[in-house]
Amino acid sequence: MADPMKIRAQMAGDKATVRVLMAHEMETGQRKDSAGKAIPAWYIQTVSAKHNDKPVMSAQWGPAVAKNPFLQFNLKGAKAGDKVSITWVDNKGDTRTDEAVVS
Amino acid sequence: MKAWKAASLLGALAIAGAVGAQSKSTADGIAEYRKMLEDGNPAELFEAKGENLWKTQRGPKNASLEQCDLGKGPGVVKGAWVELPRYFADTKRVQDLESRLLTCMETLQGLNAAEIAKTPFGRGEQANMEALAAYVSAASNGMRMNLPQAHRDEQVMYELGKRAFFFRGGPMDFSCASCHGESGKRVRLQDLPDLTKNPGDGIGFAAWPAYRVSSGELWSMQRRLNDCYRQQRFPYPGYASDVTVALGVYMGVNAKGAQSIAPAIKR
Amino acid sequence: MKTRREMLQHGAAVATLLMGAGLLPATARAQATGYKAAAFETKSMAELMKALGAGAPTESKDVTITGPDIAENGAVVPLGAATTLAGVKSLLILVEKNPSIMTSMFELTDAVEAAVNTRVKMGQSSNVYAVAMMNDGRVLYAQKEVKVTLGGCGG
């Protein structure tokens, strides 16, 4: 199973800055191993964000997003104590959801 | 984090001063790039994994590492990293963090330390070692390097480490000192800390373990030294071997007073 | 959800790729639902806009691309896309000289600001773009150059 994400959601004025780190290889499929065999592509394809269970953003990624991906965005009209949850799904169908509380 | 910003700024100024106006923009650009990465250091992912591993009952003895003595008493993690390597009475050896973790994994959890030492970096229990190193070092983030030198064996290891540091060999005649024996130098665009003295807060020994952007992995000092020796074109240093621990003592003692920013983020 | 139009375009893009490269395209792999695989196979801004069913892009001062002038390592290059305009449907981050031009696409709602940051891989120095796809069909972009340097001992 994939390792947990690290989500930080901090109030800055009337909005919350959300920073997410995800543990994922983001293998492009274009690299070869030491034996010269192609390493199969393995990367996150979709990421979705919810604010108190309401979908607020969804992203589609290709294999060019860096390993152990970072994502930052700002939530409007958030307040301390609100819930932010992030879900990713990769090209193998693996998925992970983690949440954080706005502080 | 603050220390790191100051450090990268200082580094940038040093480069600008050393090589003049033409490359000033290059140095500024690199400093800007490093600053942009500070805001989300994936080392945090390893830290979280390491904390979980520390507290999880594992191995044939089904025990956690919570009773592991890293030098400040069983279970004390905070402040341990900035005093390692140090002498341990139970093993009668000077040990660095990784060497000590191996001892704990063997004695407390019943895992096979020799097997783990032989495992390639980033795989199996070695991946766990990196996470544990991230966790332990993070607990001393912001503290100052303060390796003990009271025990005779610690003093001997310092002297041996110094000799290893200056040891030239291999087809390229490199020693650690070839790159890290002078201030203000760089390889390509990377600043090279002078490790024969305290190179400053958050620089050199006080900046490892670190997340390596180039490999997307967490590198403990053992792995850092291993790759240094690879680039020196030397034979392969054993994991937690005496030469690696001695170098840790030499660099760590020289860095006395430097503020640790581990786990840092590096190219 | 994939619309019928997108499906058709997808098919067309696959056919083009097959003809061009003579290889089994990556689109044959399993995909997350609604994943715009065809868009991730394109190599130029024009091809990408075609794959997304969008019009011609125009450069705009209201869109910003943030990123370093020089990257110490191409494996991780922090890039951001933002716009001050209202009515944004999605933001795209592109790297011109990558094998596939689109790195990421962010579909927004009114609950988030039109400003996202992520980190991408770059194989070489290249122009990078932030593209704002507007609800009214306009496609606006900003660009900058990012130099990727060789670092360390290079061994």
Added chain:
Amino acid sequence: MNHKITLTAAALVATLVVAGCAALQPMPSSQELDAQAAAMMKASFREQGIATMDRIEQDLGQKACSSDKAPSAKVAAQIEEAALASVKWPADGKYLGDWKEGEKLAQNGRGMTWTDKSTDPKGNGGSCYNCHQVGKAELSYGTIGPSLYNFGKLRGVADPADPKSAEVVKYTWAKLWNSKAYAACSNMPRFGHAGLLNEEQIRHLVALLLDPKSPVNQ
């Protein structure tokens, strides 16, 4: 009961003696530490792929340049003399190759590590940019060695084939072949002498440094 106490006390005394010994034992002499360090190097490393254990058997120069103190003037002169005598000059008298190939070698920092497959110089680079500024276009260069920008121009080489340039041409060749000919403890590898680059590759590097058309001399 009594017996047990005696035993414990004896153990305690023994522990104290051992601990006391360790604490009171004097530091080894400098020579003893040198010997311990040599033994440590042997015990800590192992062969891996092409990186064999003979790599940490030091020759005279490596040994003399392995401390924070420079060797004596006499030893340094001895090393430099031997290094200059070791230089193999091109058999066909041809010193200059293709600067474009030289630039590629200068950029390439690969070769001779335990992850490389072969020690054949053909797969190796010259790693020049790691330590030197070379051409002006490359921003990513090191500063361990001096800048080589305008190397030929600064030395008045307008035509490397001109006999007037012969001295500089030969110096450049020798410096690349065995850098220790001009500085006993130079940080620079001995590219020809150590088999890191072959004659043809060194010719390309000489061209990179001296050819007036090379970006180095623009």
